[in-house]
Amino acid sequence: MLARIIASGILLIIAWLLPVKGIWELLVFIVPYAVIGWDVLWKAIRNISHGQVFDENFLMAIATVGAFGTGEYPEAAAVMLFYQIGELFQSCAVGKSRKSIASLMDIRPDYANIEKDGQLVQVDPEEIKIGDIIVVKAGEKIPLDGIVIEGKSTVDTAALTGESLPRTVGVNSDVISGCINQSGMLRIRVTKVFGESTVAKILDLVENSASKKAKAENFITKFAKYYTPIVVIAAVLLAVIPPLVLGGGWTNWIHRALIFLVISCPCALVISVPLSFFGGIGGASKKGILVKGGNYLEVLANTEIVVFDKTGTLTKGVFNVTAIHPDKYSQSRLIELAAYAESYSDHPIAKSIIEAYGCDIDNERITSSEELSGHGVKAVIDGLEVCAGNDKLMESIGVEWHPCHHTGTTVHVAVNGKYAGHIVISDEIKETSVAAIKALKDRGIAKTVMLTGDSKAVGEDTAKKLGLDMVYTELLPAGKVEKVEELIGTKSEKGKLAFVGDGINDAPVLSRADIGIAMGAMGSDAAIEAADIVLMDDNPEKIADAIDISKKTIKIVYQNIVFALAVKLAILVLGAVGIAGMWAAVFADVGVSVIAILNAMRAMKTK
Amino acid sequence: MKKVFKLVDLDCANCAAKMENAIKEMDEVEDVSVSFMTQKMTITAADDVDFDKLMKKVVKLCRKIEPDCEIVLK
Numbered sequence: 001m002l003a004r005i006i007a008s009g010i011l012l013i014i015a016w017l018l019p020v021k022g023i024w025e026l027l028v029f030i031v032p033y034a035v036i037g038w039d040v041l042w043k044a045i046r047n048i049s050h051g052q053v054f055d056e057n058f059l060m061a062i063a064t065v066g067a068f069g070t071g072e073y074p075e076a077a078a079v080m081l082f083y084q085i086g087e088l089f090q091s092c093a094v095g096k097s098r099k100s101i102a103s104l105m106d107i108r109p110d111y112a113n114i115e116k117d118g119q120l121v122q123v124d125p126e127e128i129k130i131g132d133i134i135v136v137k138a139g140e141k142i143p144l145d146g147i148v149i150e151g152k153s154t155v156d157t158a159a160l161t162g163e164s165l166p167r168t169v170g171v172n173s174d175v176i177s178g179c180i181n182q183s184g185m186l187r188i189r190v191t192k193v194f195g196e197s198t199v200a201k202i203l204d205l206v207e208n209s210a211s212k213k214a215k216a217e218n219f220i221t222k223f224a225k226y227y228t229p230i231v232v233i234a235a236v237l238l239a240v241i242p243p244l245v246l247g248g249g250w251t252n253w254i255h256r257a258l259i260f261l262v263i264s265c266p267c268a269l270v271i272s273v274p275l276s277f278f279g280g281i282g283g284a285s286k287k288g289i290l291v292k293g294g295n296y297l298e299v300l301a302n303t304e305i306v307v308f309d310k311t312g313t314l315t316k317g318v319f320n321v322t323a324i325h326p327d328k329y330s331q332s333r334l335i336e337l338a339a340y341a342e343s344y345s346d347h348p349i350a351k352s353i354i355e356a357y358g359c360d361i362d363n364e365r366i367t368s369s370e371e372l373s374g375h376g377v378k379a380v381i382d383g384l385e386v387c388a389g390n391d392k393l394m395e396s397i398g399v400e401w402h403p404c405h406h407t408g409t410t411v412h413v414a415v416n417g418k419y420a421g422h423i424v425i426s427d428e429i430k431e432t433s434v435a436a437i438k439a440l441k442d443r444g445i446a447k448t449v450m451l452t453g454d455s456k457a458v459g460e461d462t463a464k465k466l467g468l469d470m471v472y473t474e475l476l477p478a479g480k481v482e483k484v485e486e487l488i489g490t491k492s493e494k495g496k497l498a499f500v501g502d503g504i505n506d507a508p509v510l511s512r513a514d515i516g517i518a519m520g521a522m523g524s525d526a527a528i529e530a531a532d533i534v535l536m537d538d539n540p541e542k543i544a545d546a547i548d549i550s551k552k553t554i555k556i557v558y559q560n561i562v563f564a565l566a567v568k569l570a571i572l573v574l575g576a577v578g579i580a581g582m583w584a585a586v587f588a589d590v591g592v593s594v595i596a597i598l599n600a601m602r603a604m605k606t607k
Numbered sequence: 608m609k610k611v612f613k614l615v616d617l618d619c620a621n622c623a624a625k626m627e628n629a630i631k632e633m634d635e636v637e638d639v640s641v642s643f644m645t646q647k648m649t650i651t652a653a654d655d656v657d658f659d660k661l662m663k664k665v666v667k668l669c670r671k672i673e674p675d676c677e678i679v680l681k
Contacts, residue, residue, distance in 0.1 A: 211640035270620040
């Protein structure tokens with residue numbers, strides 16, 4: 001194509017300089033025209049035979065042939081030349097942006113090292129099965145999800161999460177495909193085949209996100225359907241009516257009508273709008289924010305209320321012993337008795353007490369053990385009857401208990417019917433949560449709300465520490481959905497409600513909210529399934545980033561739409577009154593396209 | 608059932624839009640999305656629909672709109 005453009009350009013200049021007239025002039029300009037335009041004419045004819053009349057090729061063909069017909073030989077050839085130059089520019093711009101979005105997503109691993117007969121062999125990651133042992137050397141990309149069985153190293157998770165802080169891994173650490181192994185060699189037992197690996201899922205998600213079209217995209221598609229026929233009809237009217245009404249000057253008006261035809265292609269909009277959304281999604285994934293569709297980006301930009309789940313979202317979701325308050329016993333004795341009593345229970349509270357105890361449990365010392373659901377545990381240890389549980393348990397055995405001034409879940413312990421003290425277990429707030437809430441408020445989010453099933457004291461304490469606007473506690477899952485519906489009723493018409501949860505048990509709320517944001521927990525399947533947006537590193541600060549990206553993308557989309565329509569309208573008007581010529585029309589059409597495409601690529605840039 | 612097909616030589620965004628609109632009109636098709644950006648076509652149809660037959664019709668339709676574009680039927 002480039003060769004043809006240059007050839008045609010040269011021929012055109014020669015033709016222009018040749019002092020010929022009449023039929024010779026026509027022929028001399030037809031040469032460059034044919035060189036550059038034969039395929040446009042051919043496609044126009046072919047498409048008509050398929051029933052597709054009104055396309056770019058047909059319009060350009062009519063416009064330029066018409067120009068030849070009205071004696072504007074240099075213009076006809078030049079317009080065709082500019083058109084093809086423009087088309088080339090457009091393909092390049094689209095190709096380049098596709099490539100740079102693809103490179104953002106270049107997390108695909110190309111090979112895996114597997115040991116065969118003592119030698120390290122490079123194979124396609126798709127051939128690796130679950131249970132195979134792969135070797136990842138320093139500097140290589142980890143090709144599949146797995147567990148480290150040998151080696152110690154640091155991994156760079158930036159490709160997936162946007163986090164530049166490396167993670168230390170050792171034996172029994174989970175590692176995710178797509179991360180780069182930095183310092184030491186690792187031997188990894190594969191837990192998921194390539195198709196199921198995190199990296200494959202993420203790539204899949206981003207590619208499919210292009211199919212979930214935003215409202216703006218659908219609008220443009222519909223608009224384009226009507227735009228072309230309307231402009232063509234306007235052109236016909238422009239060619240026919242003024243000469244009839246004003247008498248004479250057919251050539252002039254037909255010429256202007258031809259200019260209309262040149263502008264009638266809506267390509268600038270049809271290309272740039274989806275490209276902007278695509279760019280926005282790509283830019284977001286570079287920061288570890290997976291957006292499942294352009295439409296979600298649109299909705300997110302109008303977020304007014306953000307509702308958080310507490311456990312696992314704003315807090316770490318781990319239960320740690322934060323206080324041991326014995327009555328008459330030593331701290332270590334109290335925790336020992338509690339740990340032994342809880343040793344047969346699977347409850348997370350039991351697990352955290354056992355962890356705090358830290359020593360091995362000698363089962364010989366436990367004569368009997370009973371779990372009383374909703375209350376606690378009862379066991380006989382070293383001949384002593386130990387009851388550990390909540391206040392309801394204490395009441396039922398008639399032991400006087402006193403509450404703790406620390407907020408948290410309190411486990412009271414009674415030995416042989418007498419109160420022995422209590423242990424407080426609480427969840428840790430994520431270090432990033434406070435900053436996350438502040439960032440949202442700085443961006444003008446009207447309401448930040450937390451919903452939790454936790455007790456009033458714990459919930460309100462956490463809410464105060466985080467600076468949240470509202471908190472609702474002691475909610476059952478159904479209660480959470482109710483509250484979200486209530487809150488949806490309070491927002492303004494255009495405002496949207498986003499719910500942030502860890503996905504596992506928040507599915508109904510995630511779907512009820514306008515936008516469901518899940519903590520990806522480095523790839524928890526349930527979360528990725530249920531939500532519209534997934535934060536790959538569980539960092540709530542990323543919500544503010546996501547909102548920034550969505551606002552920027554929407555701004556670019558509107559800029560392009562307004563710019564393209566304004567310029568086209570201007571040229572139509574100028575063309576109708578005879579000020580703008582065909583050259584201007586082609587330049588405007590093509591120039592607008594290229595500018596819109598370049599602007600759309602800005603959506604990819606994130607700070 | 609949702610199926611994704613790769614498109615080769617889809618040069619015109621307008622044509623992508625036209626293809627999408629045309630395929631949407633087909634009875635068996637519940638939803639379709641043609642992405643000019645990723646060069647992919649996603650078609651959703653009821654589970655009892657014969658996709659091979661459906662795709663033959665889709666290919667014919669698309670050939671009328673954008674003859675240069677090819678749908679990769681794996």
